[in-house]
Amino acid sequence: MQVMETFDDAQQKQFMEQGYLRLGKVLTPDELVALQGRIDAIMLGEIPYKKMLFQLDGKSEEYGQMESNSYGNKGASLAYRRITGLEQDPLFLNYMQHPVFRAIAKYFIGDHVSVFRAMFMNKPANQGTILPWHQDVGEGWGLDQNPIVTVWTALDDAVPENGCMQIVPGSNNLGILNPGHYVSEEDQEKHATVDKITHLGAEAGEAILLHNWLMHRSGVNKTDSPRRALSVAYMDAETKKMRNGQTFPVVFGENALS
Numbered sequence: 256m257q258v259m260e261t262f263d264d265a266q267q268k269q270f271m272e273q274g275y276l277r278l279g280k281v282l283t284p285d286e287l288v289a290l291q292g293r294i295d296a297i298m299l300g301e302i303p304y305k306k307m308l309f310q311l312d313g314k315s316e317e318y319g320q321m322e323s324n325s326y327g328n329k330g331a332s333l334a335y336r337r338i339t340g341l342e343q344d345p346l347f348l349n350y351m352q353h354p355v356f357r358a359i360a361k362y363f364i365g366d367h368v369s370v371f372r373a374m375f376m377n378k379p380a381n382q383g384t385i386l387p388w389h390q391d392v393g394e395g396w397g398l399d400q401n402p403i404v405t406v407w408t409a410l411d412d413a414v415p416e417n418g419c420m421q422i423v424p425g426s427n428n429l430g431i432l433n434p435g436h437y438v439s440e441e442d443q444e445k446h447a448t449v450d451k452i453t454h455l456g457a458e459a460g461e462a463i464l465l466h467n468w469l470m471h472r473s474g475v476n477k478t479d480s481p482r483r484a485l486s487v488a489y490m491d492a493e494t495k496k497m498r499n500g501q502t503f504p505v506v507f508g509e510n511a512l513s
């Protein structure tokens with residue numbers, strides 16, 4: 256699988272038409288093993304981060320039944336659903352600052368770029384929570400702008416059986432259906448009919464660029480192995496939290512984390 260090295264108008268056209276673009280295996284096999292080991296060590300509390308947000312997966316697959324998201328590890332477990340703030344970890348930060356992501360960020364955003372909710376998204380073995388149809392909208396995140404690009408990276412092969420993402424290609428062009436993220440039943444019936452849905456399978460180490468307005472959802476993991484992934488939204492470093500004017504961790508340009 257060829258790794259994309261630059262980002263140009265032809266790729267942008269494809270991305271805007273489809274709402275996603277495969278970037279290839281941006282992680283080398285060694286880097287993949289290192290990130291898999293690192294996230295497991297963070298889940299097990301072997302590498303403690305007090306300022307990362309941890310959320311255990313729920314006991315049922317129903318969305319809304321899971322534990323809430325709060326600072327600090329909740330106990331040694333590989334059954335976390337989500338861990339946010341991974342830019343605090345040097346291995347993950349180094350990956351987020353990969354030259355191909357810099358090129359993409361420069362194309363869409365410019366030279367001064369921050370990240371929103373650099374997060375681990377996990378479907379633990381034989382677990383997982385159904386994530387309903389949604390778009391990723393800045394307003395719903397409480398931001399004063401709408402970030403447009405997210406890089407989603409598979410840390411394990413993602414397939415329908417273990418809860419890979421499902422998307423409606425091109426649905427980014429519908430614009431924002433609901434600023435609060437979740438797509439209404441009515442819009443699902445209109446836009447997410449069976450013939451329009453694609454299972455966005457991915458190989459471990461593969462990165463996929465997602466348009467934040469692409470309709471997406473994911474299911475549960477019916478296999479004995481985890482389906483781990485990393486999701487990072489890149490945005491203009493001027494982007495602020497509406498509530499308190501707070502900016503976000505900078506990964507490219509002046510005052511970038513290192």
Ligand SMILES: O=C(O)CCC(=O)C(=O)O
Nearest residue numbers: 376391407420473484486
């Ligand atoms: O990994 C998943 O199952 C969903 C990820 C997602 O919703 C996102 O990256 O915005």
